[in-house]
Amino acid sequence: MQDILDVIMEAETAADPAAVLRGLAAVPVPAAYQGMVVREDETAMFDGLATRDKDPRKALHLQEVPTPELGPGEALIAVMASAVNYNTVWTSIFEPMSTFGFLKRYGRLSALTKRHDLPYHVVGSDAAGVVLRTGPGVTKWQAGDQIVAHCLNVELEDAAGHDDTMLDPQQRIWGFETNFGGLAQLAIVKSNQLMPKPAHLTWEEAASPGLVNSTAYRQLVSHHGANMKQGDVVLIWGASGGLGSYATQMALNGGAIPVCVVSSPEKAEICRRMGADLVIDRAAEGYRFWSDEHTQDPAEWKRFGARIRELTGGDDPDIVFEHPGRETFGASVYVAKKGGTIVTCASTSGYEHQYDNRYLWMSLKRIVGSHFANYREAWEANRLVDLGRIHPTLSKTFTMEQTGQAAYEVHRNAHQGKVGVLCLAPAEGLGVRDQDKRARHLPAINRFRGV
Numbered sequence: 001m002q003d004i005l006d007v008i009m010e011a012e013t014a015a016d017p018a019a020v021l022r023g024l025a026a027v028p029v030p031a032a033y034q035g036m037v038v039r040e041d042e043t044a045m046f047d048g049l050a051t052r053d054k055d056p057r058k059a060l061h062l063q064e065v066p067t068p069e070l071g072p073g074e075a076l077i078a079v080m081a082s083a084v085n086y087n088t089v090w091t092s093i094f095e096p097m098s099t100f101g102f103l104k105r106y107g108r109l110s111a112l113t114k115r116h117d118l119p120y121h122v123v124g125s126d127a128a129g130v131v132l133r134t135g136p137g138v139t140k141w142q143a144g145d146q147i148v149a150h151c152l153n154v155e156l157e158d159a160a161g162h163d164d165t166m167l168d169p170q171q172r173i174w175g176f177e178t179n180f181g182g183l184a185q186l187a188i189v190k191s192n193q194l195m196p197k198p199a200h201l202t203w204e205e206a207a208s209p210g211l212v213n214s215t216a217y218r219q220l221v222s223h224h225g226a227n228m229k230q231g232d233v234v235l236i237w238g239a240s241g242g243l244g245s246y247a248t249q250m251a252l253n254g255g256a257i258p259v260c261v262v263s264s265p266e267k268a269e270i271c272r273r274m275g276a277d278l279v280i281d282r283a284a285e286g287y288r289f290w291s292d293e294h295t296q297d298p299a300e301w302k303r304f305g306a307r308i309r310e311l312t313g314g315d316d317p318d319i320v321f322e323h324p325g326r327e328t329f330g331a332s333v334y335v336a337k338k339g340g341t342i343v344t345c346a347s348t349s350g351y352e353h354q355y356d357n358r359y360l361w362m363s364l365k366r367i368v369g370s371h372f373a374n375y376r377e378a379w380e381a382n383r384l385v386d387l388g389r390i391h392p393t394l395s396k397t398f399t400m401e402q403t404g405q406a407a408y409e410v411h412r413n414a415h416q417g418k419v420g421v422l423c424l425a426p427a428e429g430l431g432v433r434d435q436d437k438r439a440r441h442l443p444a445i446n447r448f449r450g451v
Contacts, residue, residue: 025144083208126149175187228251395419
C-alpha cells in the first residue's frame, strides 16, 4: 500500500500530477487492505437495546481484508478520503435490519456477485481517490484518474432500469447493500459510479458531498423529485445537517426561497451563513408535534404553518423537503400549500408515518418518494460542486481508526453538515490540483466548511 501512496503523494508537488498518477498502472495491487467492517457474528450484539443506546463504536472494526477480484465493468480505486452517512450508522447498529441479508441476496445473483457474500461487510458510500485498475470493458476511465464515487450500484440488465436506473430491480446502494465500500484504503466500484474529482477541493472535501448532494438534487431539483422552480418556497427540515445543508444550497442556487428548520441557535446561524434568511429554531419556539407517543397535536401544525406564513409574507411551502419521518410528517402534510409537494427520502425519526389524509386529498397535495439518484442526476450534482455553485459542508474530519466515533456522533446528531474520514490520505488539505480555482472559491469554501 505504501508504494501506491508514494505515487499519489509525489503528485502533490509535481508540475504534471496527472502524468505522475498514470504511473499507478505499473504499481502492484496489494493482496489485502485495511477496511472498516461490521461482522456477521456480531449482529445480535445490540438486541434488547433502544436505538439511541446502540453504539456504532462497538460494531465498527478496522481490519485487514483480502483485495477482491476485479470484474468486468468495474474499477479498483485507492480511497484517499470518505465520509459517514446515516446508512453507515444503520449498518453499524444493525437497524432496521442487518445488511448481511443484502449481501446474501446480492451474492445469489451471479458467480461474480458471490464475492460480496462474506462474514464481514466493508462499509461506506462516499469516496474520493484515484483509479488503480479497470476491468474488461471499461473504456472511459484509466489508472491515475482522480475521481469521486457515486454510490448507485446497478446491473443494468433489466429494461426497467434504462429510463431511470433507480427503477432497476437490481439497483443497490454501494457500501450499504454491497460489499467493498468506501471506508477503506481500497474499494471496488462499477465504472458508471465514477465521476471527475473537482480539482479545487481537497480529498476530504471532495468525498463529503457524494451521497447527500446527489440525494438532495434528485429530491429537490430533478423531474423525478419535486422539480423545483425559481420562486418556490421550500421548507427544509434539518437544514444545517448533512442532507439539509445541500438542499438549502440548491434552493438558494436555483432561485427558490428556503425556509430552514433547525433545532438550536448554532444551527440557525449556520443556515444564515449559507445565505438563508428565513429560519425557524423549532426548539427555541417550542414546537411539539406529538402530545404523547401515540397522539399528534394539530394545533401545533397550525402554529407552525402560521409561523411559516409570517416569515414568507403569507406563502405556504410549495415543497416540503422531508427526511425526519414520523416526528414531522403530519406537520409536513399540513403546512404544504394547496397543490404542493411533500418529497421524502428517509425516516430518521421513525418509518411509520401518520398524517391527516384530509389535508392531502382535499388540497390536491402530493407525496413523492425519492431515493438517492441516478448517474445523470449524480453527475449534474457533482458538476455544481465543480463549478463552485455548491460547496462541501464538511465540519469535521476523522482518521479511519476513528470511524466508530464519527458514526457515533452522526448517530447522536452531535455533528453539523458532513463528517469526513481520511483513508489513505495522511493529513487534511491534500489533493488540490487547481490552486487558482480554489483561490476564487476559498471564501465560500471556508464559510461552508464550518457547516
